[in-house]
Each structure stands twice: as C-alpha cells, then as structure tokens.
Amino acid sequence: METAMPSQPLSRRQFLERSAALTGALLLPACSLERPRAAARRTAVDQVALGQTGLRLSRLGFGTGTNGGHVQFALGQEAFTSLVRYAYDQGITYFDCAQTYRTFDWIKGALKGLPREKLFLQSKIPGKPDQVLAAIDRHRKVFDTDYVDSLLIHCMVKDGWTDGWKRIMDAFDEAQAKQWIRAKGVSCHSLPALRTAAASPWPQVHLVRVNPQASHIDGLDENWNGPNRDVALVLQELAVMRAKGRGVIGMKLIGNGDFTDPADREKSIRFAMRRPELDAVVIGFKNRAEIDEAIQRMNQALAEAA
Helix, strand or coil: CCCCCCCCCCCHHHHHHHHHHHHHHHHHHHHHCCCCCCCCCCCCCCEEECCCCCCEEECEEEECCCCCCHHHHCCCHHHHHHHHHHHHHCCCCEEECCCCCCCHHHHHHHHCCCCHHHCEEEEEECCCCCCHHHHHHHHHHHHCCCCEEEEEEEEECCCCHHHHCHHHHHHHHHHHHCCCEEEEEEEECCHHHHHHHHHCCCCCEEEEECCCCCCCCCECCCCCCCCCECHHHHHHHHHHHHHCCCEEEEECCCHHHCCCCHHHHHHHHHHHHCCCCCCEEEEECCCHHHHHHHHHHHHHHHHHHC
C-alpha cells in the first residue's frame, strides 16, 4: 500500500475557488431540471381584455341580430333561449344585442339566472333619440340589469358624424358617469364613418366589419352596403384604433351569413385570429352546430398562429 502524501494547506484564494465550484456543482442538478414554461394555449372562449377599457369578455361572442335578428327570431323564444344557454355552457359570455334586433325583448329571459358578473352585454342605440338617457335606461330595464357593459351608437355611415352626434355622445358620457354603461363606442357601416371614429377621442369600443373576402364590410361610400370595399383600408383604421388602446371587436366574419362554403368560413376565421388588432369577434348563430364549428375553427387557427 502506498503512503499518501501529506496535504498542503490551502491558500485563501484556493479555498474560495473550490467553495464556489462545489456550490455550483450542488446547484446544477436542480437547475437542469427546470424547463421553460409553455405558453398557455389560446382558445375561442378565453376571457380577453377589451383594449384598455378594463373590461373582459370571451374571445368569441354570440350575435343575436343576424339580418336584424330575423334569423334568431325565427327560432322562437324557447329555442333561442336554449341556444343562448348552450353557448354559455361552452364558455361564451359575450352576447351582442341591439335595440333594433327582433330578439331585443328576449335577452332578459335568455340570460335569466346566469351570473351577471360573468356576462358581457353589448348593445346598440340607433339614430338620434329625443331622450337619450331614457333610451339607455330602457336597455337596462329590458335586460333587467343595473348596467350594460358596452353601449354603442348603431350603424353609423356618416363622414364627420361626431359633429352631428354630440348631443348623443354627451348623453352616453352622462350615462357612463352614472355607471349605467361601462364603456361607450360605435358600430360603423362605412369607411368614412370608420375613419371618423378612429380619429375621434370619444369611442372606447369599436365594432368593425372585417373579413378577407371583403363581403359586407365598410366601403368608400356613405352606404351601409355600398361598393368599393377593400379590407386593407379597414385594417389601416384598426391599426389606428389599436395604437390608441381602443377595444376592437370584429363582426361579419361569416359575411352576414353568406359564407355557406366551409372553405370561406375557414379562411375568414383564420384571417381574424391572426389580426393582433382584434380583441374579440362576434358571430350570429342559429344552431348548436354553428357554435361548435366556430369554436373548433377558432381553436385550430389560434393554435397554428401561436
């Protein structure tokens, strides 16, 4: 057996170097076990922020007014209520309404018993009512709620509309101060109106027609369904809205119901899910299969866009 050589005393520098090396070796196994966290998978029914409004809603909304609500109204009130409840059970909490939709008076019954704090109700007032606050209060009474989450001026087509609608806008501001509405905005149906809305400091929420086929989107004329439609021009205004922190919701993804070819629906939904300017989208449904399809297509598009 060989005799071990006597050990030499360590210098302070050698002691510190060896101590640091030992500490690193002890920490290495723990560090090596860590894995980067995968990003949460986005889905159609995620609760998402609506711009900088402080409000949240499901990424996919249920539109109650296809062709003025005639499509949903044709279901009958009982079937309509059942469809709304089915949508809620799938995770949809955003319901899009309007005073002019034939389903307007059915909303209370359709949502009865659901937790109000989990719902996002958006509604719309058309034209220039004489008593704007009374018109807003009517929405609260019809919906049986203390507040409407988002209230919009409906179907605006006029260029420079903010000048002529100041009285209406002021009443919306007053209603917001009373906490009757939580956010205010406009639904535009022409490119001149959309440009005016994007430029104005007043709107907090924009409901915008958008699909890559340019079907029923905002055109250059002051006409809700006029010609000269180009989705690139709409996207320019969406970018302005997003830069200002506005809430932006896309509508007419199914071309006002005209996209009967599944390939068109797929193309439009994929397009919308890749637009960073859109917080959420709303689609008018008439049966459960349409809800299921929209959720499936959105989930797939979101997964592929990740």
